Amino acid sequence: MTEINETIDLMMNHTSVRNFTDEAISKEELQTILKAGQMASTWKNFQSYSIIVVQSQAQKDAIYQYQPQKAIKNCAAYLVFVGDLNRAEKAVQLHGATFQPAGIESLLISSVDAATAGQNVLLAAESLGYNGVMVGLIRDQSAQISEVLDLPDYTYPIFGIAIGKAARLNKVKPRFPLESIAFPERYIEQDEQAIKQFDQIQEEYAGTRRLNKWSERVVEQWGKPEIPSSTENLKAKKLL
Numbered sequence: 001m002t003e004i005n006e007t008i009d010l011m012m013n014h015t016s017v018r019n020f021t022d023e024a025i026s027k028e029e030l031q032t033i034l035k036a037g038q039m040a041s042t043w044k045n046f047q048s049y050s051i052i053v054v055q056s057q058a059q060k061d062a063i064y065q066y067q068p069q070k071a072i073k074n075c076a077a078y079l080v081f082v083g084d085l086n087r088a089e090k091a092v093q094l095h096g097a098t099f100q101p102a103g104i105e106s107l108l109i110s111s112v113d114a115a116t117a118g119q120n121v122l123l124a125a126e127s128l129g130y131n132g133v134m135v136g137l138i139r140d141q142s143a144q145i146s147e148v149l150d151l152p153d154y155t156y157p158i159f160g161i162a163i164g165k166a167a168r169l170n171k172v173k174p175r176f177p178l179e180s181i182a183f184p185e186r187y188i189e190q191d192e193q194a195i196k197q198f199d200q201i202q203e204e205y206a207g208t209r210r211l212n213k214w215s216e217r218v219v220e221q222w223g224k225p226e227i228p229s230s231t232e233n234l235k236a237k238k239l240l
């Protein structure tokens with residue numbers, strides 16, 4: 001077993017926190033967390049994302065109105081990660097070229113950039129004694145969230161991160177056995193048995209919660225057509 005250092009220990013003990021105390025986060029700590037987030041790898045250093053730092057109760061409530069998750073209302077800071085090709089449009093204009101951002105590849109570039117930065121931010125926050133949760137369900141109301149945040153053309157909300165001091169910590173949530181996720185040299189398709197085994201592990205963790213089996217949650221997501229909100233909003237913002 002490799003020696004566990006402080007960084008790996010922090011990562012292994014990650015757990016999403018959705019309940020916060022009313023303790024504020026200092027301006028300096030928030031700056032540090034955001035700067036650490038910025039240093040994540042990013043496609044060609046394009047940095048195709050922006051972060052809207054929401055700290056006023058009025059703005060938190062405005063978002064909560066569309067996505068009523070308690071963490072948004074009660075956190076010290078709600079950071080909305082936005083896929084952003086608006087700066088790219090200005091760069092292309094600068095050179096008199098025709099801006100052509102619409103398509104899946106652009107969405108992958110900006111979404112992955114936002115995700116790497118977001119994970120850095122959460123980890124940095126955890127290293128300073130804060131906790132948080134990513135909130136992707138804001139995409140269910142993409143247009144409304146975009147309006148609340150004044151998002152211009154070529155931008156779209158991807159997820160938020162609610163950050164604060166934990167009021168309580170959940171147990172670390174289990175993951176699939178590594179051999180079901182990381183394969184030597186070539187892909188290995190998983191059989192029903194692997195799914196059932198993880199359902200049981202997740203069920204033991206979740207206990208009596210609704211949809212406590214992993215596969216039941218997957219059905220809830222992919223056993224029906226996807227919600228149209230993101231696609232409609234991406235078209236409105238000229239990204240599809």
Ligand SMILES: Cc1cc2nc3c(=O)[nH]c(=O)nc-3n(C[C@H](O)[C@H](O)[C@H](O)COP(=O)(O)O)c2cc1C
Binds near residue numbers: 017134173
């Ligand atoms: C992109 C993304 C979006 C998420 N959206 C939500 C959300 O809307 N609400 C929520 O309660 N948790 C959300 N989560 C947190 C996951 O549910 C959580 O990370 C997962 O269940 C694993 O639990 P853990 O983080 O405690 O280990 C999101 C996580 C990611 C990466």
